[in-house]
Amino acid sequence: MFTTTLGEAAQFAGRRFVRVALLPGLVFCSLLVVVALVGGERPPAADLRVWKAQPVEVKALLVGGFLTAVLLVAAVLESAQSALLRCAEGYWGRLADRSLGRFGRRCHRQRLLRTADGPAQLLYPPRSRPHEVRPTRLGNILTAAELYPRLRYGIDAVLVWPRLFPLLPEGLLGALATARADLSALLVRAALSCAFAALGAGYVLVGGGPPALLPGCLWGGVLLAWTSYRGALNTAVVYGQHVRVAFDLHRVDLLEALGEERPPDPEAERERWRRICLFWHRGIPLHHETPPAENPRTAPELPAARTGHGISLTQVTVAAAATAGLVAFWAPYA
Amino acid sequence: MTLDRLPLAPVAPLSEATADGGYVMTVDADGWPTALGRLDSGESGLPPAVLLPAPMTVAALCTGDGLDLLALNPYGALVHDGGRTLGVLEQHTVAAHLVALAARGTLRNDIPAPLDAVLAGAYSTPVARVVCHCGLLTTLTEYDPDFPPVCAGPGPEATPHPLAVRTG
Incomplete structure (x- = not known):
């Protein structure tokens, strides 16, 4: 019976909505409640006394x-x-794209030039397409x-993917769904x-809570955000590989489903996909x-990679959060 | 894990059954079980027996078409090995393994969602370069055959004409 209950609990917890939305939302709201209790001017014991004094109906309403x-x-x-x-x-929107976006693109173009060939294929668009x-x-x-x-077949992936997806075998569909769910989570x-x-940091600042709690909320939140983002990058690499595999192995299935003959050579296949994409x-x-x-186009001339490490948007964000936390912590003592 | 290693309930032929509430089965002339139930099944009689080979694995049972046959008998299925009946694989035993397998399957592979059929990037299809019947090369971002764009090339009587894409 315990195995059955555990299995049912695992089945419930594994559901995509629970994993991606419900559990993170529950943890988020719970942490905000904790910060609200601890981060105000009143001690938590006072709030606990107030809670205990409430009638059951009020408690039920609050819960x-x-x-x-x-x-x-x-x-x-x-x-x-x-x-x-x-x-x-x-x-992003126009304003953010022109400011932060320009900064980020410049940084990553430099990183693309410095990254070795092998990893670059998974991490960046090709060097022939800096735009x-x-x-x-x-x-x-x-x-x-x-x-x-x-690059390989002349296929516009974003356009063709919704048509290819229903034709994929169950195993690959499941792997794609899991990778996408993990990425979303x-x-x-x-x-x-x-x-x-x-x-959390804003509430502690405004509510006059313990000084140590402000950098705790700020740095804790930023640290968790940074580790989650890094995890998302790894998951995105896996997801990207599954997408590549889907096109490599099953693009001909889509042609057959459209009633098209199998192209005799790669050039004919590129031309076929070009026409299909223009039609769709x-x-x-x-x-x-x-x-x-x-007129034949050639890859743009690439500038020499600058020496030294470029600064990314993530690093700027982390640095800003660290500075804000330090300032907020030391300000009351200044 | 094969079926013969699972906990199986004892079963006795109907002719040898005692009134202890255990499982009973009927057999045909060749000794193969035909029905499985309990003595207190009443006027409805014993439901048909479902036979499962002992070397079959639990995973094969839970993921195969044979799972549907279990609905024929509310008590379970008979596990037999070379003509010898080993016991009754009860429904709750199968159910527990189904839940465990389903949980593992859910955690390892999610059910595809509508969101998975859409990539979040931007379209990369370039503008179309088409040749009109008049011979003028035009670039188009879209083409509506019922409302074609106006072609700037020399048409009949040198008037603008609707663009008609030349087919090759």
Whole structure:
């Protein structure tokens, strides 16, 4: 019976919604409650006395309110997964893209030039396409995976992937789903940690709580966010590999599903995919006449890599958080 | 783990059954079990017996088509080895293993979600370069065959004409 209960508990805890949204939301709300109790001017014992003095109905309402807040946070996290991933990849608004985005792209272009060939293929877009470099490491890892089918087969991965996905075998689907769920879970954890760092530290600052708690919230939250983000980078590499494998092994299945014949050679396959992508994305008839070739393009000349380590957005954020924590800790004693 | 290593409940032929509430089975002329149940099954009689070979593994049972057959008998299935009946594999024993396997499967491989069918990046399809019937090369970002764009090339009577993509 214990094995059955444990198995059922594991099955429940393993569900994607629980892993990605509900559990992180529960931990986040619980930590905020703890900071609210400990980080105010009143000692926690006073709050505990107030709680004990409340009638049962009020306690039930408060607990119900807390659980509702947890479910609300979980629902928001569940629906915001796509937006969170795009934000982590560096698809930002105009203002942020022109400021932080420019800084991040410059940093990562330099890192691309310094990275050895082997790792660079997994971590960055090819050196022949510096305009594809994203401002964040996660964005570069996923862009490298998305560009792979374009480079090898002439396939627009973002356009073709929703059509290819239903044709993939169950084993690969499961691996993709798990990798994507793990990536989402780690990004959610990183986002909630940043939110906790800001909200917790802000509450302690405004509420006049213990000075040591402010850097605790700030540094603890930033440290957890940084470790979660680093975990997400590793998971993104795995996810990217699965995407590459899916195109390598099953792109011909998609052609067969479309009623297309198997292309006789790689050049014919590139031309076939070019026409299919133009038809799907822009409505251009499949059998349009091939226009005269454009002037051949060559890869841009790359500048020499600068010596020394570039500073990334992550390092800037961590440094800012560390400085803010130190200032807030020492300010009362100054 | 094979079925013969699981905890099996004892079963007796109906002709030798005692009134102790254990499992009983009926056999045909060749000695193969045909029904499995309890003495107190009442007027409905014994439900049909499901036979499982002893060398079968639990994983094969829980993930194979044979699992559906267990619905034929509410008590369980008979595990036999070379014509010899070893005992009754009860439903709750199978259920416990199903839950454990399902939990491992859930943790190792998630069920695909609609979000997985979408990559978060940007489209990389370049603008289309097409040749109109008049011979003019044009670049297009989209083409609606019911509302084609105007082609700037020399049409009949030197008037603008709708772009008609030349097919090759």
